Amino acid sequence: MKMVMAVIKPHKLDDVREALTGVGVAGLTAGEVKGFGRQRGHTEIYRGAEYTVSFVPKVKIEVVVADNQVEAAVEAIQKSAQSGQIGDGKIFVYDIASAVRIRTGETGDSAL
């Protein structure tokens, strides 16, 4: 099992969800986060005064998939979250040691 974690633009969340379900992913976890990368931050102007916003709002998604699904899931996210502009985000893949479905006690791939 692998975890695919991605930080994406907030308005791309629905597209990513659609793409992931299209390749057979059965669930994902999403959260609002702030961060910076090459995009750095931006400035906002209120009453003529400039405010530097150094952390940009992003959405972080986490999906755990079977080993044979990883490639498809990463590709689905990469394509659906892409706008071509700076700040599209990043995708990371981790190894997962185990998984348990709380309701039934199933473990491993069948828990996903």
Place this chain on the structure above:
Amino acid sequence: MLRARTIGLGMGALTLFTAVPAMAAEINSGDTAWIIVATALVLFMTLPGLALFYAGLVRAGSVLSVIMQCVMIACIASVLWMVVGYSLAFGDSVGGWVGGLDKMFFQGVGTDSVNGTIPEIVFAMFQMTFAIITPALIVGAYPERMKFSAILAFSAAWLLLVYAPVAHWVWGGGWMAAMGVRDFAGGIVVHATAGVSALMLAKMLGPRKDFPNHLRPPHNPGMTATGAAMLWVGWFGFNGGSQLAADGGAGMAIAVTHISAATAAITWSVIEWVKFGKPSLVGAVTGVIAGLATITPASGFVGPIGALIIGAAAGIICFYLVGLVKNRFNIDDSLDVFAVHGVGGILGTLLLAPLAAVSLGGGGQADGVSMMDQLGVQALCVAIVIVWSLAVSYVIIKVTQGLFGLRVDPEDENTGLDLPSHGERGYEL
């Protein structure tokens, strides 16, 4: 009273006409109804209008502290006004300097006493709402860093020592009224006093720790716009009610108020659009407030063309003053009380002299007074009120500092004042 009025009307127009002096002391139900409504509108300006306007501009961790400051200042000003403030402003004049103590606890201000054509209790309550919003305006000078105890002590003393005497001078039959100064709804009494006192307090209190380069942006501009919209609506009562009658003068006051607000917002937005590439909501509603503050003293004297000129002047001058105060004077008048209210009030007080011209749709000058004479009186009175407000505020702030201290703990300032000062927070995050 109602019966007396019915009889009066039944006697016919001729009798009415010849009986004007006797009628003058009678209560007019239309006027009374309008001033009761206007009283509610002006209270609505502070709670929740001004509270939301300011609360949206601070950090999320200080949102409740700003609203709380507005609420408690409103309550304290209300009680103080009943106890002694009204009497100091509108009691029998002691040499034109201050009202006597004859109306303490609203003594003699019952259902039967009359001010013009409305019951005096209605007049006293209408004036109370002005006494509420004026110290509350100063909240914008010190958010996110001033001790709550010091805020309450300063506001209470300020109401009685700065606001009440100036209200007496201008509106209570005091010496400025005798000079013929014109301040329809409070350019001098409300906005100049609050604006320059805010500047003094911001200077003495010192800036927010992140001022000027590391400040967080306003946490909820939508809240600010909501509050500004409430202020705008409430201002119809502020200026229209200051006519103290339900008549064409009140209607014209509301018309010029509205035109000035709209014009100033357009002006402010155009400046932002040209200068920064984007017109902002915060800028637009700040323009609205600048236009409203600036037309306030003039709203009973100018016409629609005057209102256009005042609105445009407010948008331009207040916009540049915001930058001047923060960047050049380096004073953290955090929510721009001086640049918007103080400068607007002073500007309107001066502009009303030339713009009262009949050729611009205004009501003209007072009988036997030239425009230049009026302008001179306006400038002199506003200058004296500025000096008075600065000097008395300085003393009040020094005494408050000695008694309570002015600033919160630096760590509390980092947190935002909601939890440290009030034990609650606006948002569960």
